[in-house]
Amino acid sequence: MAASILVVEDNPQNLKLMVxxxxxxxxxxxxxxxxxxxxxxxxxxxxxxxxxxxxxxxIDGYELARRFKAEERLKSIPLxxxxxxxxxxxxxxxxxxxxxxxxxxxxxxxxxVVEVDAFLPDDLRSRASRK
Ligand code: MN
Numbered sequence: 001m002a003a004s005i006l007v008v009e010d011n012p013q014n015l016k017l018m019v020x021x022x023x024x025x026x027x028x029x030x031x032x033x034x035x036x037x038x039x040x041x042x043x044x045x046x047x048x049x050x051x052x053x054x055x056x057x058x059i060d061g062y063e064l065a066r067r068f069k070a071e072e073r074l075k076s077i078p079l080x081x082x083x084x085x086x087x088x089x090x091x092x093x094x095x096x097x098x099x100x101x102x103x104x105x106x107x108x109x110x111x112x113v114v115e116v117d118a119f120l121p122d123d124l125r126s127r128a129s130r131k
C-alpha cells in the first residue's frame with residue numbers, strides 16, 4: 001500500500017516533478033498551487049501526508065502551517081515543508097510554525113521519495129523504500 005499525499009507548491013515545474021516522482025513509486029497525489037487552495041484541499045480530503053512550499057502567493061507556508069495545525073481534523077497529519085530556505089534560522093521558523101519536518105530544495109530525484117516515505121508509517125511507504 002502507498003499513501004495519499006497532498007502537494008502544495010506554486011512553482012509548476014517543481015510541482016510537476018514532485019507529483020511525477022511520488023506517483024511513479026505508487027503514491028496517490030493531489031496538488032494545489034497556493035496556500036489557500038492547499039488548505040481547502042486538505043480540509044476536503046483525507047490525506048496521509050501533506051508537503052508544502054513556504055514562499056507562495058496569498059497565504060504562505062508559515063500561515064498554512066498555523067491554520068492546518070489549528071484544525072482538529074488535520075493536526076495529526078504529517079505536514080512537511082519543501083523549501084529552498086536553508087539557513088539555520090529558517091529551519092527553526094519552519095518547525096515553530098507547526099511543520100513536522102523539512103525537506104530541502106532543489107529536489108534530488110534519486111532521494112526525494114525515500115525522504116518523503118520516512119515521514120510515513122511503514123505500511124504507507126512506497127516501493128521506493130522497500131528492500
Ligand atoms: Mn514558492
